[in-house]
Amino acid sequence: MFGDCLSRKVAMVAGGLTYFSKARKDKTQEELAAEAARMALYENDINLSKDDIDGTVVSYFSDHFENQLLFGSIIQDYLGFNPKPSVRIEGGGATGGLAFREAYAHVASGLLDTVMVIGFEKMSEVSTAKGNEFIALASDTDWDFPIGGFYSGYYALMARRHMEEFGTTEEQMALVA
Known part of the structure; x- marks a missing residue:
């Protein structure tokens, strides 16, 4: 589908994963995203900084869980990446994989050199019944x-x-x- 336009080699060079459980009342989604971003940038041998990041791909399933539209833009701003380019990806159970595919396309095409993928979801702020309703809306x-x-x-x-x-x-x- 992409053919010859994706000719650059691409590598994932770092990652960050927060502790997760059924409910994380101790941190907001912004704080969880920042924790993972910090791990990816600074807690490895790559020595990246925020300035090295050309853009982001933000992935999460639903705006409903935080009752906030365009939450990806809020995360982008919270992490200090504005006004760098960002795109939000959502695709149900495939959201995470699609986010990496999008980042790959950005780098392989030469559009950007270094892309941070930021994935998050905090479903515990609503009842199980409400969460199931949101998921069913997909x-x-x-x-x-x-x-x-x-x-x-x-x-x-x-x-x-x-x-x-x-x-x-x-x-x-x-x-x-």
């Missing part, structure tokens, strides 16, 4: 949502099909759940 709201169909149901159907077709047991599924 389904087709005209057809799937009214009858209760959303991702966990789809994944259950796929898992059941795999079990029937390949003889996979519930115990084996639990190992990768």
